[in-house]
Amino acid sequence: MEASRSLFIPVILGTARMGRMSLHAAHLVTEELGKCAGVETDLIDIAKLPLPTNDAGEAIKQADFSAKMSKADALVVVSPEYNHGYSGLLKHVLDSCLKEYIHKAVGIVGVSAGPFGGTRVIQNLLPVMRELGLVTIFWDVNFSSVQKVFNEDGTLLDESYIRRIDKFLKELIWMAKTLRQGRARISLD
Amino acid sequence: MNHHCDKIVYNVDAHDAGKTDPSLGGFIEEFHTCPECGGGASRHA
Numbered sequence: 001m002e003a004s005r006s007l008f009i010p011v012i013l014g015t016a017r018m019g020r021m022s023l024h025a026a027h028l029v030t031e032e033l034g035k036c037a038g039v040e041t042d043l044i045d046i047a048k049l050p051l052p053t054n055d056a057g058e059a060i061k062q063a064d065f066s067a068k069m070s071k072a073d074a075l076v077v078v079s080p081e082y083n084h085g086y087s088g089l090l091k092h093v094l095d096s097c098l099k100e101y102i103h104k105a106v107g108i109v110g111v112s113a114g115p116f117g118g119t120r121v122i123q124n125l126l127p128v129m130r131e132l133g134l135v136t137i138f139w140d141v142n143f144s145s146v147q148k149v150f151n152e153d154g155t156l157l158d159e160s161y162i163r164r165i166d167k168f169l170k171e172l173i174w175m176a177k178t179l180r181q182g183r184a185r186i187s188l189d
Numbered sequence: 190m191n192h193h194c195d196k197i198v199y200n201v202d203a204h205d206a207g208k209t210d211p212s213l214g215g216f217i218e219e220f221h222t223c224p225e226c227g228g229g230a231s232r233h234a
Contacts, residue, residue: 099229
């Protein structure tokens with residue numbers, strides 16, 4: 001039965017920049033998601049998606065990414081803040097799907113070297129998520145001064161993030177379960 | 190299939206012009222989900 005199927009909540013790492021500290025944040029969130037009962041996850045690194053850049057939108061849909069978005073009940077987007085915005089490649093990847101996202105939950109993890117923890121990139125991503133048909137939750141995770149949160153090999157130096165991620169994931173999972181029921185059972189008509 | 194969403198799609202291609210609902214300025218794409226497997230599908234209304 002649909003209700004007994006595990007939730008699938010992939011984590012999208014939204015940067016291809018060399019030396020990206022967001023990779024450590026994405027690994028941590030994926031690891032914590034993997035500990036949640038009834039949840040399957042996967043880390044999707046946009047740097048590894050073979051999307052062309054001579055076109056855009058659903059015309060460049062990539063089969064494996066599309067299949068994962070179709071299977072997903074919710075998404076986590078881990079995004080660094082570059083010049084107050086998200087990476088162009090993240091937008092390019094997100095725009096390659098549409099129907100795959102409709103009425104699914106999304107939580108955003110902001111990452112920055114400065115003190116604001118990606119709050120501005122999160123605010124910039126919210127209208128994009130809305131237009132894609134995703135339903136945003138009201139918990140975020142903000143990795144401020146990320147170079148002090150992880151050491152170079154990705155070891156977490158500040159355990160307080162575990163509790164913040166736990167609260168974020170609980171809200172995301174609740175929304176994912178609720179929207180799964182809504183998609184399957186509640187009609188517009 | 191459960192019909193749970195309508196989205197307006199604004200035409201950018203000339204070949205879609207005939208599908209436009211003049212009262213909306215675009216056409217409606219319907220989104221459906223299977224209650225059993227959770228699989229999704231869409232179609233033009």
